[in-house]
Amino acid sequence: MKRFAQLIEELDRTTRTGEKVDALSRYFGQADPADAVWTLRVLSGRRQRRIVSGRQLRIWAAEWAGLPPWLVEESYSVVGDLAETIALLVAGDAGGVERPLHRVMEEDVLGLRGLTDEELRGRIRTRWSELGFWEAFVWHKLLTGAFRVGVGKGLVLRGLEKATGIPRTTLAHRMAGEWEATPEEWARITGPEQEEDDLARPYPFFLAHPLEQEAEALGRMGAWQVEWKWDGIRGQVVRRGELVAVWSRGEELVTSSFPEISKAAAALPDGTVLDGEILAVDRHGESPIPDTPKVRPFSDLQRRLNRKRVGPGLLRQVPVHFLAYDLLEAGGTDLRTLGTADRRRRLEALLGDAAPLVGAGITASPLLEPTDWEEAASLRERSRELGVEGLMLKEASAEYGVGRTRGPWWKWKVDPLSLDVVMVYARAGRGRRANLYTDYTFAIHDGEELVPIAKAYSGLDDGEIREVDRWIRDHTLERFGPVRAVEPDLVFELAFDGIRRSSRHKSGIALRFPRIARWRRDKPAGEADTLDRAEALLRIGPDSPPSPTARVEELSLFDAADP
Amino acid sequence: MMVRISGFVPPFFREVHVAPAPAGPTGVLSLRPEGLYCEAGDFHVDPWRPVERAVVTHGHADHARWGCGSYLGAHEGRTVLRTRLGEDADIETLGWSERRRIGGAVVSLHPAGHILGSAQVRIEVAGEVWVVTGDYKTAPDPTCTPWEPVRCDVFITESTFGLPVFRWPDETRVFEEITRWWHRNREAGRTSLLYGYALGKAQRLLAGVDPSIGPILVHGAVEKLNEAYRAVGVELPETLPATRETAERYAGEALVVAPPSAGGSTWVRKFDPASDAFASGWMTVRGTRRRRAGDRGFVLSDHVDWPQLLDAVDQSGAERIWVTHGYTDVVTRFLREERGLDARPLPARQGRDPEQG
Numbered sequence: 001m002k003r004f005a006q007l008i009e010e011l012d013r014t015t016r017t018g019e020k021v022d023a024l025s026r027y028f029g030q031a032d033p034a035d036a037v038w039t040l041r042v043l044s045g046r047r048q049r050r051i052v053s054g055r056q057l058r059i060w061a062a063e064w065a066g067l068p069p070w071l072v073e074e075s076y077s078v079v080g081d082l083a084e085t086i087a088l089l090v091a092g093d094a095g096g097v098e099r100p101l102h103r104v105m106e107e108d109v110l111g112l113r114g115l116t117d118e119e120l121r122g123r124i125r126t127r128w129s130e131l132g133f134w135e136a137f138v139w140h141k142l143l144t145g146a147f148r149v150g151v152g153k154g155l156v157l158r159g160l161e162k163a164t165g166i167p168r169t170t171l172a173h174r175m176a177g178e179w180e181a182t183p184e185e186w187a188r189i190t191g192p193e194q195e196e197d198d199l200a201r202p203y204p205f206f207l208a209h210p211l212e213q214e215a216e217a218l219g220r221m222g223a224w225q226v227e228w229k230w231d232g233i234r235g236q237v238v239r240r241g242e243l244v245a246v247w248s249r250g251e252e253l254v255t256s257s258f259p260e261i262s263k264a265a266a267a268l269p270d271g272t273v274l275d276g277e278i279l280a281v282d283r284h285g286e287s288p289i290p291d292t293p294k295v296r297p298f299s300d301l302q303r304r305l306n307r308k309r310v311g312p313g314l315l316r317q318v319p320v321h322f323l324a325y326d327l328l329e330a331g332g333t334d335l336r337t338l339g340t341a342d343r344r345r346r347l348e349a350l351l352g353d354a355a356p357l358v359g360a361g362i363t364a365s366p367l368l369e370p371t372d373w374e375e376a377a378s379l380r381e382r383s384r385e386l387g388v389e390g391l392m393l394k395e396a397s398a399e400y401g402v403g404r405t406r407g408p409w410w411k412w413k414v415d416p417l418s419l420d421v422v423m424v425y426a427r428a429g430r431g432r433r434a435n436l437y438t439d440y441t442f443a444i445h446d447g448e449e450l451v452p453i454a455k456a457y458s459g460l461d462d463g464e465i466r467e468v469d470r471w472i473r474d475h476t477l478e479r480f481g482p483v484r485a486v487e488p489d490l491v492f493e494l495a496f497d498g499i500r501r502s503s504r505h506k507s508g509i510a511l512r513f514p515r516i517a518r519w520r521r522d523k524p525a526g527e528a529d530t531l532d533r534a535e536a537l538l539r540i541g542p543d544s545p546p547s548p549t550a551r552v553e554e555l556s557l558f559d560a561a562d563p
Numbered sequence: 564m565m566v567r568i569s570g571f572v573p574p575f576f577r578e579v580h581v582a583p584a585p586a587g588p589t590g591v592l593s594l595r596p597e598g599l600y601c602e603a604g605d606f607h608v609d610p611w612r613p614v615e616r617a618v619v620t621h622g623h624a625d626h627a628r629w630g631c632g633s634y635l636g637a638h639e640g641r642t643v644l645r646t647r648l649g650e651d652a653d654i655e656t657l658g659w660s661e662r663r664r665i666g667g668a669v670v671s672l673h674p675a676g677h678i679l680g681s682a683q684v685r686i687e688v689a690g691e692v693w694v695v696t697g698d699y700k701t702a703p704d705p706t707c708t709p710w711e712p713v714r715c716d717v718f719i720t721e722s723t724f725g726l727p728v729f730r731w732p733d734e735t736r737v738f739e740e741i742t743r744w745w746h747r748n749r750e751a752g753r754t755s756l757l758y759g760y761a762l763g764k765a766q767r768l769l770a771g772v773d774p775s776i777g778p779i780l781v782h783g784a785v786e787k788l789n790e791a792y793r794a795v796g797v798e799l800p801e802t803l804p805a806t807r808e809t810a811e812r813y814a815g816e817a818l819v820v821a822p823p824s825a826g827g828s829t830w831v832r833k834f835d836p837a838s839d840a841f842a843s844g845w846m847t848v849r850g851t852r853r854r855r856a857g858d859r860g861f862v863l864s865d866h867v868d869w870p871q872l873l874d875a876v877d878q879s880g881a882e883r884i885w886v887t888h889g890y891t892d893v894v895t896r897f898l899r900e901e902r903g904l905d906a907r908p909l910p911a912r913q914g915r916d917p918e919q920g
Contacts, residue, residue, distance in 0.1 A: 012849060013859060067727055068901060074893050075728045080850050088728035088847065150853075435851050 003031065004039055004101045005134035011151050020151065024159020035101040037186035042147045043156045044175060050145035051112050052120060054082045057140065060121055061086045064128055077428065077482045078435060083140035091133040105181070109142045153252065164190045169251055173200040176253045202236040202247040203273060203328050203336065206401045208392060208409035215373045215412065218393065225340055225396050226368040226376060228289065228388040229411055230323060231298050231497075232279035233305075237261065237322060237362065239268040240332070246322075248278070257304055260315065261322045264361025268354055271332030274347070275400075276324035276365065280304065283319055283360075288386050291366045293321045295387050297498060297512065323365040324351060325392075328400060336400035340408075343400070383414045390414045417499060417537055419529045420520055423490045424450060426472045427483045429457065437472040437484065438465055440516075442494060444507065446531040450488055451507040453534065454496070459516030468519070491520040491528050499537050509534050587909065588885055591668070591686055591693040591717065594910070599695065599719075603688040604668030606635075608695050618670060620697025621681035622647045622762055635663070637672045639708060640680015642791035643762065659708065675699035676710030677865050678763030679792055685713050693717040694879060700864065701871045702731065706766045706797050712878035719909060720876065722889035723866045724844050731844070731868045737861055738771040744840060744859055745776050745818050752815040754837040756857075761785045761822040763865055766792050766799060768820055768842055774800035778813045781805055782821035782830075807833050826857070844868070876904070885909040 010023040028036055042048070062072045072089065079085040097104065108127060112120055124143075131139065141147045157168040164171075170193060179185045218224060234249040244265045246255045255262050258278060268274075280301035285294030300318050304310060327347035328336055335343055344367070351364050368391070370376040376391065383390045390413035398408035421442035429438035439457040443450035460468065468490070475487040498512035509531075587594025592601050598610040606616040613630035620626050620636075622643040627634065629648065636644050638656040645654060657663055662671045667689070672682035677698040684695040694715040701710045741757070748755045759765045761784040769779065769789070781789065781802045789799055803809050805819050810833040817834075823841065825831055831839075839857035844864025846852045852860035867875060876884060876898065886894045887909040898906035 012853075015853070015858065065727060068897070071727060071893065071897060074890075075726050078726060079728055079848050084849055085728060088730070093733070429850075435845070435848065 001097045001099055001101050001104045001135055001139075003027070004035065005132075005138050007039070008138050008149055009134045011149065017155070020155055021158045021162055024151075024156060025162035028160055028163035032100060032102075033183040033186040037181045037183060037189075038101050038105050040156065040160065040175070040186070040189070041179075041181045042142065043149075043151055044153045045147075048109070048142065048145050048147070049113075051109060051143045052124070054144055056117070056120075057082070057086055057124075057144065060124060061089050064125060065089045080429065083137050083144060086140050087131075087133050087136035090128045091131055091136045092129065093132070097127075097130055097135060102181070104139070105142070108139065112143075160190070166190065166193055167197075167201070169201045170197040172251065172253045173197070173245065176255060196241070196243075199240045199243045200238060200245040200253075202238055202245070202251060203275075203334075203400075204402045205234065205236070205249050205251075205275070206409065207249075207404040208394075208411040209404060209406050211393065211410040211412040215376060215393070218373075218410070221370060221372050221376065223396055225344065225394040226370060226379075227325065227365050227392045227394070228368065228383075228386070229390045229392045229413060230277040230279055230295065230365065231387070231389045232277040232295070232301055232323075235276060235278045235322065236328070237265045237268070237272075237274040237276070237324075239265050239272045240270065246278075254278075254305070257310060258320050258322075259310060260320060260361050264322070264358050267358050268362075269331070269350070271329060272350065273327070273329035274322070274324045274362070275326035275328055276322050276362075279321050279323060280318050281321045289366065289388075291363070292323065293360070293363075321360070322362045324362060325365050326400060338399065339397045340394050340400075341396040380412055380414060384417075417497070418493050418495045418517055419444060419453070419534060419537070420491055420523060420527070421453060421494045422450060422488045422525045422528045423468075423486060423492065424452060424488050425483055425485055426468075436465060437469045440468075440492075442492065442514075443488065444529050444531055444534060446507070451531060453505075453507045453509060454494060454511045454514040456494060456514045456516050459495075460519065464519055489525050491523040491525055493517040493520055499534065501538065507531060507534070509538065588717070588719075588907075591688045591691055592695070592719070601665075601668055601686055601688070604665035604670065604686070606665060606668075606670075607631075608684055608686075609697060616665075618684055619644070620675060620684060620695065621678055623678070623698070623760075626697055635670070637674075637680045637682040639674075639795065640678075640682070642794045643678070643680050643788065646787055646791045647762070673713045674708040674711050676701060676704060676707060679707045679766070679795070679797060681707060681763075683710075683713055685715065691716050693719065694881070695719045696721055696875070698723070698866055699875070700867050701875060702734065704734075704767055704865070705770045706763075706792065706799075710875075712875065714880045716881055717883045717885065718876060718879040718881035719885040719887065720872065720894075721866065722872065722886050722891050722894040724864065724868050725872055725886070725890035725894035727869045729844060729847055729864075729868045730870060731864055732862055734771070734863070737863050738773075741768070741771070741840075741842075741861055742773045742776065744838070744861075745772065748838045749777060749816050751838075752836070754810070754813075754815055754834040755818045756826075756831060756834055756837045756839040757818060757820050757842060758823045758826055758839065758857075759820065759842045759863075762788050764842060764863070765789075765820050765822070766797065767863070767865065769799045769802065770797070772800070772818065777816040777818060778803060778809075780809050780813065780817050780819045782819070782825055784822050784825075785820055805834075810834050876902070883907075887911045 007023060007027045011020050014020060058072050059069060062069045075089065076082060076085045079088065112123060157171050160171055161168040171189065174189045236247045238245040244262045245253060246258055246261050248254045280296040281293040282296050287294040303318055304320060324347060327343050327350060330346060330350060348364055351358065368379055370379055380391050390411065393410040393412055395408040401408060421444055423440050424443045425441035426437040427439040429436055439455065441452050441455050443452045472484060472486050476484040477487060478485045494514050495517040496511040496514040500510055501508060502510035592599050597607055597612040597614050599608045606618055607614045608618050609620055609626040610617050610628060615632040617631040618635045622640055627644060627647055633653040634644065634648065635655050638658045641656045648654060657672050659674060660671055662669050669687040671685045673685060675681040675683045675697055677700055681697060683697060683699065686693045692715040694713050696719060698721050699710055703709050745755045757768060759768050765785040766789060779800060779802050782805055786804060789802060793799060819834055840859035840861060841857060842861040842863040844862060844866060846860030846862045882905055884898055884904050884906040886906055888911040891908040895906045895908045898904045
């Protein structure tokens with residue numbers, strides 16, 4: 001437990017990725033497999049069942065520290081992290097627990113299941129008298145089931161790769177699916193490489209740069225392949241031997257999140273790798289773009305992510321589709337050095353032949369054939385109404401490169417929608433931004449009134465955040481718990497990806513993915529945008545309505561507290 | 564333009580009992596636009612604006628402000644006040660516990676343990692005793708006289724860290740961590756950049772680190788105050804000015820102590836490659852640490868933490884407590900509801916965070 005807590009402390013202490021990878025690698029290199037496998041499981045984001053609720057923990061901590069419950073709540077709102085708050089309140093200078101992590105997991109986490117509240121309280125109090133801060137912190141995280149400490153799965157894989165010498169794509173594949181935290185599983189995951197490990201491996205993604213120049217400067221239109229830029233998740237479908245794997249960009253294995261794509265891919269010929277876009281679709285709707293399914297908003301697709309198992313209800317509500325852009329491997333041969341146009345012909349041939357087998361789950365993204373840049377530009381202008389992000393421009397003769405190389409691929413996106421809005425409420429951030437007012441609620445004019453329209457908390461740099469924070473503290477009208485109503489004076493340009501009507505919001509409008517584009521210091525609040533202007537945007541930038549059960553970005557002042 | 568904000572009915576609004584706007588104290592001290600004022604003696608304590616006569620608790624800029632007609636402070640802080648207020652300032656000092664009659668008031672100063680020469684101001688008028696703590700800590704600090712409890716009827720305390728999550732670790736352990744950090748940086752060929760407020764924190768850091776590891780360079784703002792400390796006999800290790808030349812000569816081995824305001828400026832670039840760290844009570848919270856600390860954050864504060872604050876309130880024996888500067892609402896409510904004291908929030912002027920400097 002001590003060693004694990006030390007690892008978490010080391011990861012927390014540095015902002016350098018290299019040092020985090022080193023810390024992980026050192027840990028995995030030394031740890032007992034019985035402990036290492038738990039660490040791997042916990043850090044790679046496997047959710048454990050919650051043993052104790054955050055509420056219970058807060059009540060018992062208040063009692064243990066002799067504090068009134070409201071004071072624990074105040075502390076929580078300042079610290080922003082429950083496990084940390086309680087650790088700060090209860091941890092002593094104790095030397096710590098020598099018992100290894102796997103025993104702590106078995107006895108002090110899993111072993112607490114099924115206890116009565118009174119028994120649970122007793123066990124927790126006993127441990128509190130023994131734990132130092134970092135041990136208490138990680139233990140609380142384990143008990144409450146949410147182990148997020150700013151270490152992503154990618155980082156864990158890099159650490160493990162460094163410790164074992166096994167490529168991280170292999171590790172990711174071996175870690176997919178069901179496995180228990182046992183030394184046997186550790187041996188399987190970190191065992192020497194075998195031939196079959198190659199089967200699931202994707203190719204490194206080739207990425208596009210945003211187009212910053214005039215499109216005309218790219219030369220002859222005919223030298224470029226033009227496609228819609230879809231708003232989904234870039235992915236690769238790998239079909240080799242008996243195996244099907246779906247990878248998202250960032251080399252994350254998402255096969256189990258998208259069973260319909262895996263199922264369709266199983267019908268592809270052996271030795272096939274496709275590059276394309278994973279999209280949430282409406283199977284009954286009609287797409288404004290020929291030969292494509294009707295695409296649903298990105299927020300719908302998000303509902304399909306990070307799930308171990310996708311239930312039949314969700315499969316029915318939010319089906320997904322793979323629109324293929326490119327053919328990277330056919331018949332087991334790497335095609336990446338062929339020209340883009342050549343690969344495209346082969347892709348069409350392959351999907352044409354396979355169509356009856358592949359069914360509706362995988363199709364080719366259609367090509368656009370503008371005759372000149374002017375026509376391309378007018379196609380791009382229609383992006384918003386068609387529900388795409390803009391155009392992709394790919395040099396017809398270029399090979400499929402590695403990473404983000406300037407030149408052969410450009411993304412030519414439409415400008416985001418925006419409104420000038422007035423800050424009316426502010427709330428202190430959580431986690432990294434605890435203690436600073438960073439979560440803002442914005443309003444627009446509606447006659448004499450200001451109606452809130454969106455919440456946003458990103459887009460300012462650290463200096464601006466501090467400046468706005470100071471301003472908020474000096475211009476508070478009223479305080480409601482952690483929220484301050486501020487003088488409606490500061491104007492910000494808010495960019496967003498979509499706008500739609502919503503009966504759940506006072507303004508009657510909901511914005512998708514709002515973020516601060518810049519602080520309009522030049523603009524007085526009286527000149528901020530009006531509801532009329534937002535209504536006008538509704539006509540040019542509609543977002544398809546969410547299904548009634550879809551969880552939309554909730555416009556609420558009060559974030560649901562962590563469990 | 565009339566503006567009405569509508570749309571949300573925050574649920575807290577119904578639950579939170581909203582205290583009436585706090586009136587300032589009356590009696591020995593009262594609140595004026597310039598700050599705390601003693602009518603019996605016609606002077607201000609740590610005024611916010613220039614006034615005729617100021618009694619100052621210590622040399623930090625938000626307590627000892629420029630431009631007052633005269634200043635009365637602790638003798639131990641005479642060189643600090645002189646450095647901060649300039650050659651022309653009219654500064655008079657009192658020894659610890661020395662009593663001075665000013666009009667109808669008797670004033671004495673008692674160690675606050677915050678920085679060199681930091682004082683609690685005790686004011687007695689017609690048998691009633693009020694104490695203004697200024698900033699203070701009750702834990703030991705080798706660079707100043709330790710805090711002493713002062714009995715009083717009314718206690719005016721700061722509350723910068725007035726939340727139970729703030730419990731300072733043992734200073735010795737923190738300095739071990741700092742020493743280890745410096746050591747490791749040296750091994751990795753990185754200069755160690757340690758940020759702390761130029762007055763007080765910087766000297767406490769200098770006095771606490773192990774100077775045998777390597778040369779110590781200091782920012783000009785820190786050196787000026789080092790002189791004020793050394794002049795009254797505080798022992799600090801040997802320091803060199805942090806210049807382009809010393810930065811080059813001691814690259815990869817030196818510890819550089821600088822005020823936080825130097826962070827991110829061109830001034831620090833000459834120390835690359837460097838590891839930077841911030842020493843402050845705020846480093847207790849991971850979120851703050853990650854946002855503000857650069858590579859490392861060390862929990863080292865010159866203010867009272869939660870247990871120290873409660874202990875100081877107890878030891879004052881006061882029934883009436885005014886809480887200022889920090890988590891005033893929290894501390895006030897706790898003292899009222901849990902300790903049965905007549906505690907009230909004392910509005911503080913919006914100002915700089917003293918730990919941030």
